[in-house]
Amino acid sequence: MPNVYWFKGQVSRDDREKLHAHKGVVIWFTGLSASGKSTIANQLEKILYDRRCSTYVFDGDNVRHGLCKDLGFSDADRTENIRRIGEMVNLFIDAGIIAITAFISPIRQDRKKVCDLVGKDRFFEIYIQCPIDICAERDPKGLYQKAIAGLIPNFTGVSAPYDPPENPSLIINSDKEDPQTASNRIIELLEKHNII
Ligand code: ADP
Numbered sequence: 001m002p003n004v005y006w007f008k009g010q011v012s013r014d015d016r017e018k019l020h021a022h023k024g025v026v027i028w029f030t031g032l033s034a035s036g037k038s039t040i041a042n043q044l045e046k047i048l049y050d051r052r053c054s055t056y057v058f059d060g061d062n063v064r065h066g067l068c069k070d071l072g073f074s075d076a077d078r079t080e081n082i083r084r085i086g087e088m089v090n091l092f093i094d095a096g097i098i099a100i101t102a103f104i105s106p107i108r109q110d111r112k113k114v115c116d117l118v119g120k121d122r123f124f125e126i127y128i129q130c131p132i133d134i135c136a137e138r139d140p141k142g143l144y145q146k147a148i149a150g151l152i153p154n155f156t157g158v159s160a161p162y163d164p165p166e167n168p169s170l171i172i173n174s175d176k177e178d179p180q181t182a183s184n185r186i187i188e189l190l191e192k193h194n195i196i
Contacts, residue, residue, distance in 0.1 A: 016096030020054045022196045024093040026118055027100045030111060030165060031128030032157045033143055034135040036174035037102035044183040045100055053196055056092060058085060058101045073154040079110050086114035093118055106156045108163035126186060127168040132157045134175050
């Protein structure tokens with residue numbers, strides 16, 4: 001962009017990571033509505049917090065109340081939603097924080113762009129896999145009931161597509177694994193990659 005220059009401060013990401021005593025990364029959850037992204041993200045954050053890690057959970061609905069409140073659920077708006085979140089997450093990674101995101105993020109290409117932005121070694125894609133009939137049965141916000149009745153257009157899995165990850169860092173089958181077991185597996189993954 002003309003006349004706009006990146007300002008490099010005196011404190012680097014490496015310095016901040018030393019202060020936090022862990023790396024800055026994103027744990028990117030993806031999966032259908034009600035698959036368990038928020039539940040597992042929050043469980044994971046509690047475990048990391050108890051280990052004195054600096055974390056922040058980005059939740060779909062919360063972001064849509066503010067940063068992305070001008071966006072809807074068309075393909076173009078979903079792409080812009082994930083682009084903005086990706087840029088925000090990238091800044092959190094630069095701050096040395098473990099960002100945890102709980103967005104359906106149904107479009108594979110959008111997730112790939114975030115991965116390309118933050119770097120492959122800082123992007124952990126966690127696929128929360130759950131059969132849609134179980135998601136629809138859970139229906140904690142009553143969204144499936146409304147979507148099936150035709151009251152919510154472009155609802156992922158009902159009237160809009162979901163591209164499952166081709167090569168995720170981890171698959172969690174939330175119809176078989178409880179949130180605690182799932183979170184512990186993510187902790188193991190982070191340990192294995194020397195993130196924490
Ligand atoms: P999402 O963020 O993917 O939309 P939520 O976490 O908001 O999903 O909702 C998932 C619902 O499923 C919650 O009501 C949660 O208590 C329930 N649930 C049941 N079993 C599990 C599990 N093994 N993992 C995650 N959530 C589960």
